[in-house]
Amino acid sequence: MRHFLTLRDFSKEEILDILDLAIEIKKDFNQKKPTPFMSDKILAMIFEKNSTRTRVSFEAGIYQLGGIGMFLSSKDIQLGRGEPIKDTARAIGSMVDMIMLRTYSHQRLEEFAQYSPVPVINGLSDSFHPTQLLADYLTMIECGIYMPERKYNFPYITNPKVAYIGDGNNMANSWLFLAAKLGFDICIASPRDYMPDNSVVSEALEFAKQSGANISLTHSPQEAVKGACVITTDTWASMGQEDEKNIREKAFQGYCVDDALMSLADENAVFLHCFPAYRGQEVSESVLEGSQSKVFQEASNRLHAHKGIMTWLHKNMV
Ligand code: CP
Ligand code: NVA
Numbered sequence: 001m002r003h004f005l006t007l008r009d010f011s012k013e014e015i016l017d018i019l020d021l022a023i024e025i026k027k028d029f030n031q032k033k034p035t036p037f038m039s040d041k042i043l044a045m046i047f048e049k050n051s052t053r054t055r056v057s058f059e060a061g062i063y064q065l066g067g068i069g070m071f072l073s074s075k076d077i078q079l080g081r082g083e084p085i086k087d088t089a090r091a092i093g094s095m096v097d098m099i100m101l102r103t104y105s106h107q108r109l110e111e112f113a114q115y116s117p118v119p120v121i122n123g124l125s126d127s128f129h130p131t132q133l134l135a136d137y138l139t140m141i142e143c144g145i146y147m148p149e150r151k152y153n154f155p156y157i158t159n160p161k162v163a164y165i166g167d168g169n170n171m172a173n174s175w176l177f178l179a180a181k182l183g184f185d186i187c188i189a190s191p192r193d194y195m196p197d198n199s200v201v202s203e204a205l206e207f208a209k210q211s212g213a214n215i216s217l218t219h220s221p222q223e224a225v226k227g228a229c230v231i232t233t234d235t236w237a238s239m240g241q242e243d244e245k246n247i248r249e250k251a252f253q254g255y256c257v258d259d260a261l262m263s264l265a266d267e268n269a270v271f272l273h274c275f276p277a278y279r280g281q282e283v284s285e286s287v288l289e290g291s292q293s294k295v296f297q298e299a300s301n302r303l304h305a306h307k308g309i310m311t312w313l314h315k316n317m318v
Pocket of ligand 1 (some may be wrong): 050051052053054055124132274275276
């Protein structure tokens, strides 16, 4: 049985297999063909933090796969009153077929998975947001920006270089793992005190030795976007960091993805953002709403990516 906690635990072939499933399932969805790959299965979705896209895409996704989704806000279950995570994992896991958990520390997620008798999907932890990255890469494939190992029905432009501008957070960490596993280049530009975790960077560099990815870090957004065909960013204050909002706003001055920054990237570059987005902070209104922005295609791809992840995990249960 496999969990989906970080991309660290998946080989390049497995990541591409999940994406192939997502592409097939999206095609069927667009042609209104049924995809009953999880008939009568129950997905419990536990949220200790807010969500719009992750909740809706997993809930709609499991229904479209023939199963049922159960939304559990931690405010409403005993977890929110301090029940140990290992008790919750065993109790819920004995009644459902798969569990998605959005939580705070990544250790909490790992402990949950350790005790769960069914596959656990990371719906976001403080350290990683891997389901988002599969939707992001699916969007890149549809935009013709992907590694050439597999053939897709989308025109192929170039070997991707991704520039991530902003906080070295769960999204930055996840981008590092995706690039390192698949072998594309990535440059992360963050202020001095907000770089991605050293341990994640070191691990990514190890994976990159095998895949050939070029991984670089800088404090200069202008340097990062040079030659990049994907520009992406994320909020400066993630969930759980609300108290640091003011101090972070000051630290991140100069890190807004605006038209001037976009003009330094590849002329065909696309802009991605996992959402929720804060206009005038990490991204300007004109970039978010502009012609290079693929953010709503990216958001809707959560649905298809998640159906691919659930189907793959279900198929790989022994
Ligand atoms: N990108 C993302 O995970 O969005 P939500 O927080 O709305 O789920
Ligand atoms: N880094 C953000 C991502 C939200 C989807 C957060 O953790 O709040």
